[in-house]
Amino acid sequence: MGTEKSKADLLPGTLDMLVLKTLTRGHLHGYAIAQLIQQLSDDVLRVEEGSLYPALQRLELNGLIEGTWGLSANNRRARFYQLTAEGRKHLSQESARYRQVTGAVARIMGFA
């Protein structure tokens, strides 16, 4: 139980940022978010899918995203999330910071 590596592979706070970024594409439910992250990273980032939900709750509590119930493509009840204005702002701040941090790491490692 819970021994999959994927969670540890992400920097702390990265999951929140990835979720926010994904949601810039529009209304998405949890499953779609997980799928998109996986696809866009070419299957490199495999989120333990369950971990998505506490993250979503946290983001919603902080007012960065907003969830509404709707119907999925195959007519099931699902919860769709969308970015709030505050979420957008938060995302741009976070990605700027992330760029700085990864840039610094890359320079140290001699990648750049």
Add this chain to the structure above:
Amino acid sequence: MRAGGSWQRFRRRLRYWRDHGERHRLLWEEMAFHIESTVDALVAEGMSEAEARAAARRRFGNMTHKAEESRFTWIARWINDGMQDLRHAFRGMRRDAGFTVFMIMIAGLGIGASATVFSVVNAMLLRPLPFRDPGSLVWMGNIDSWTATQPEHFSDLRQLNRSFTDMAGWSAFYFPGDKQLTGAGEPERLTGVPVTGNFFAVLGVAPLIGRGFTQEESEGKYASPSAMLMSHAYWRRRFGEDASVVGRKLTLNNKPVTVIGVLPESFDFASIFAQGTSVDIFIPWPLSDPNKPRGNTMKVLGRLRAGATVNSAQAEFTALGKQLANRHPERNALEPHLLPLAERVSGRVAPALFVLACAVGVVMLIVCANLSNLQMARWSARQKEMALRAALGAGRWRLLRQMLTESVALSCCGALLGLVLAIAATRQVAQLRAFNLPLLESVRVDGTALLFTLLAAVGAGVVFGLLPAWRVSALTLSGELQDGSRGSSGGRRHAWVRDGLVVAELAFACILLVGAGLLIRSFVRVLEVNPGFQPERAAAMRVDPSFRITNAPQQNVFLDELLQRARSVPGIAAAGITDMLPLRDDRSWGVSGKGQIYQRGHQPEAYIRVVSDGYFEAAGIRLRRGRAFTEMDRWASERVVVVNETMARTLWPGQDPLGQSVATDGGRRVVGVVADVRHTALEATGGLEMYLPMRQTGDYAAMQLVVRTTLPADSLAAGLRVALRAVDPNLPVKEFQTFQDLVDRAVSARRFLVMLLGGFAVFALVLASLGIYAVISYSVSQRVQEIGIRMALGASAGDVQRRIVLRTLGLAVTGLAVGLAGARALSNALGSMLFGVTSGDPLTYVGMGALLMAVAAAAGYIPAWRASRIDPMAALRSS
């Protein structure tokens, strides 16, 4: 921006918390949708349904765990855990309901007692006096802290001093019921206090309706005030809070007076300055009027200027006092004695309250020890449950916290009960109007007391829960419980802790018992004191005539007629008149024998009583030498005086006092000597007393008819009233005040302390005996088999009983030894409250020790008796 965000987050959090059940369900649905979607995708890729489902779950992870993790974003984890513990606690309480009710009752009684005592202490010592900026109010005594000051000195001090912004005073020379109010229905006797015009301004008390005294009103005539203020209580009682009474003209002592205002309810003069009486009205006290009472008649207070302290003011006043004494040798002595007003008001009761607070603290400790013991027994029975929880991963800290939550929940339930008890008790206390205690009427459970109760509940819960929780969690985790289920050695260390708790309980109970015993013995001693009069079947009634007596012959006739009528009422054995009642009223003059010269400040002071013939007999004051007053000691006859034994001894040591002359009051010849009467308190000897015949003086403020009855006084009141109407049809008469009431009031503060402390001691004794009973029964129940084997091997029922009772007595003796030593060490604190016994009074120690031993032995005997009934076969088979 930031603050707004966190506020919104907080509101969202609250909302989530409110519908967390619904949110939880929806979250679960959302996660189920995710898994279904994964399953659909995998099936589409060609997996079988069952395989797909398993794979989806694997990819998702532990749903319950995720759901819980999500929930912690809504509710902080500790709240969640706390709620869970609380649920467990209440479930546990319901499971052994009898036990729980018992514990809640014990906690409730303890917390109730604490909250009550706290409320009393709060009202009398902690809460500021109901005046503006009470901290800067200062009381000025003269010579000592209670003697009054001469008004002329007051006027000079008020002008000369630099320490006070202003000084005010009221007359110490007023008596209960010395004002007659007419013009508003039935004539009525009132108690009115003359105050300086600025009195209310200095205190910072504004009238509820109407206004205070004007300059003109406060410079009128002493005998006929033109304005009066009403106390709130009197306004309610007599005028039903009718605001239109302000401005009305009434008649006070046959003189017109205007009601100018009503004082607020918070201003209770009597409860602060004259406990155990009631004050109805306030009238101005014209210091400029030469016809006001002379001598030390003024109680003085002042308000400190910013920057001045009591000490600096004292220095200034000492100097001013000397200066004034030199400038005016004709006046009475002046030695200002300043102390903070609050100290003057409640300083007297502070030591008693301190003792009470300590006592209730000890009671709380006993309660905690008892509950600790019970909780330990209860949790030992639940060790299996604890072990299971520990095995499932609960850490020691978590177990501890759960047990503490349970204890605190219990004591909080107890606190609810305690609060109800405290509210009831404080109501009772506040109604003890006749008690001679300051601020008693303001005793109530207020916000501070509520906070105190909450703290006491949580504190007690932690204190009594900590020890058993620590022990139990330690045992649980160290795995000692496996062998703890049976056998005789099960809880050796448990037993040790338990015994220790019981010994502590007994020791504390012993301390309380000894303290209460010493005070009870003092109380009995006080009641045994010979007050110098016989309170049984003596009663007094105000009988001042409604008309003004203008000359001595008229007064003589009035007295003759009044006494004759009173004595003719069946059931009255003796009747006389006095101006002052013992243990209530006081006034004193400097006295000297004829030809005796005393240095300034060394002249003896004697209490002055103006009495008629028959008074000594009615009050039961013994005549020692010579004769009492008779009807023939009249205005025109020789001026005579009766003195008490102390005065005779002081003025004429070794000589025959009869026939001597006193220089006071124009010179009088001593015709009799009577026994000493205790005036100020039963505990204090009276000092010098001088009785003047009423028919030979006009210098008295009241006429109290004192009767000695052969029937209960109340049944005579109506007959007496009818008889007296013949003398003066408008005579306003109130009920009798019995002399026993006077004595009761004098001992009321002591009685209050004894009642409370005695109650605590009994409660402590009951708790300690319960504690010893619980421990012994528990140890018996743990050793049923051992006892069974002993009996099977031939031990008699008597042997078994003896062993158990001996163990009980062992505990009791240890507790007693510690307790007696502690009591001896602490009893000195009672010091000033003891009377007629020393703090080491052997009788009390031995008696209380014996009582404690007896109760302990009885508490231990019940389980011993039960043990001896054990059927050995049943006991051995039961395992």
